[in-house]
Amino acid sequence: MNVNLAERAHNHNWKLDPIVRSLLDTDFYKLLMLQFIWKNFPQVHVTSETTNRTLAVRLADHVPVAALREQMEHVRRLRFRKSELIWLAGNTFYGTRSIFEPTFLEWLEHDFRLSDYEISLHDGQIVLRFSGLWTEVTMWEIYGLALLSEMKTRAALGRLSELELDVLYARAKSRLWDKIEKIRKAPEVRISEFGTRRRHSFLWQEYVVMAMRAGIGESLSGTSNTYLAYKHDLEAMGTNAHELPMALAALANSDEELLQSQYRVLELWQKSYGGELLILLPDTFGTTQFLENAPDWVADWTGQRADSKDPFVAGDEYIAWLMSRGRDARRKRLIASDGLDVDVILSLHDYFKGRIRFSAGWGTLLTNDFRGCHPRGERDLEPISLVCKVVSVEGRPAVKLSDNVNKATGPADEVDRYRRVFGTRESVGTEVLV
Incomplete structure (x- = not known):
């Protein structure tokens, strides 16, 4: 991809470079989940909110609210293009053609809309809040996070000269190349790019994906970014997220329903x-x-994604469980996706080789690793831990316990109730980097 990133950053014009260029500029699993919600829960109302878990970074000091609102209004005006809908209808995803139903695609074309939103400031943080029908709220997650992340980036880039920008991107490219060289030494490893939500910028994410495709070939299974998959004829990767079990749990009317x-x-x-x-x-x-x-039928599913437990421990636990259920773990898939970087990916690949089909969802530390690259030695381009979670469903609080207590969300009394019902012991929290 022949783009002068430094020059483009120096002369940012948001009408030329809007942060979100297409409604496909989202993780593929959001579209799969949207169809699921549209089919099963079309009248359910939810509220979701963004949270910056990196409290030391005060987003309100970096992101102008007026400019953020302008970008969000741009996203609300976007519509699915005819060519995008044709691609969704005719493409093969995970070996299956027509994974999206014609009536769902018609709804996307004519009736899909994004919910209203609120922007508020709390203790130096910007909080985005989305309320409405679940079908109108769910897609805001990735758009909102990408907006906050890139606006933080643009604020930092705006303080650099064009020469400094050249140095910044030269260092980041060198770091990316070092990672690519390491991966090339293990051609059997399989990696999916998962870095949309906390990317440095859209242009850098696109550059990274193209560099990975050129550098590691078939080791790159695809990208979770649906727009990049559409634009560059890549596999769109992704399945589902915590949002679904959180919402169904909130809708439960008894402790037994909650458990099940x-x-x-x-x-x-x-x-x-x-x-x-x-x-x-x-x-x-x-x-x-x-x-x-x-x-027992759960053991017949294809695999497991490890997202908040040490992936070495989670993989061993899953393999042992499969064996206890009489299943062959070598036929199953293990996907690690929590804060991965190249050395951990390669170690996991070696550890699970021959025991289970391992692959990695490589996110923030692939598409936003500018640590140590700043020409002035500053840290305002380092990634932060931004998330967007469902906080209520039909007025009921939503809860996530997680395997890492530092990722738990929800009111304290509800978290305690969920721990009692599920029998989940409070885990020792590990630092959440991204």
């Missing part, structure tokens, strides 16, 4: 999707209790 809600969402999911899309995400309320209480 984590499997109810799987029953509904497999009515729409199969094969490589049957990937468990068991850590919403704690991985260990999920596996211990799971019905």
Whole structure:
């Protein structure tokens, strides 16, 4: 990709370079989940909010609210293009053609809209809040996070001269090349680019994906960014996220319904999707209790994504559980996706080789690793931990326990209740970098 990143950053014109260029500029799993919600919960109302877990970085000091609102209004005016809908209708995803139903695509074209939003300031942080029908709220997650992340980037870039920008991107490219060279030494490793939500910028993410494709070839399985997959003929990667079990849990009317809600969402999911899309995400309320209480049919799913537990521990636990259920782990898939960087990816690949089909979802530390690259030695271009979570469903609080207590969300009394119902012990929190 022949783009002068330094010159483009120096002369930013948001009408030329809007942060979100297309409604496809989102993680692929959001579209899969949107179709699931549209089919199963079209009238459910939810509220979601962004949180900056890196409290030392005061976003309100970096991101002008008026400019943020202008970018958000631009996103609300976007519509799916005819060519994008044709691609969604006719392309093969995970070996399956027509994964999106014609009536769903018609709804996307004519009736899809994004909900209203609120921008507020709390203790130096910017909080985005989205409320409305679940179908109108869910897609804001990635757009909102990408907006906050890139506006923080643009503020930092705006304080640099064009020469300093040249130095910055030269150093970042060198760091990326070092990672690519390491991956090239292990051609069997499989990596999906997962870095949309906390990327440095759209242009840098696109540059990284193109560099990875040129540098590591088939080791790059694809990208979670649907727009980049569409634009560059790549595999669109992604399955589902914590939002679904959190919402179904909030809708439960008893403790028993609450306990079973984590499997109810799987029953509904497999009515729409199969094969490589049957990937468990068991850590919403704690991985260990999920596996211990799971019905036997859950072991027939294709694999598991490890997102908040040490992936070495999570993988061993999953393999042992599969063996206890009489399944061959070598036929299953393990996807690690929590704060990965190249050395950990290669170590995981070696550790699980021959035991399970391992792959990595490489996110923020692929698309936003500018640590130590700043020409003045400053840290305002380093990544922060931005998230957007469902906080209520039909007026009921939503909770996530996680395998890492530092990632738990929800009112304290509800978190305690969920721990009691699920039997999830409070875990020792590990530092959340991204």
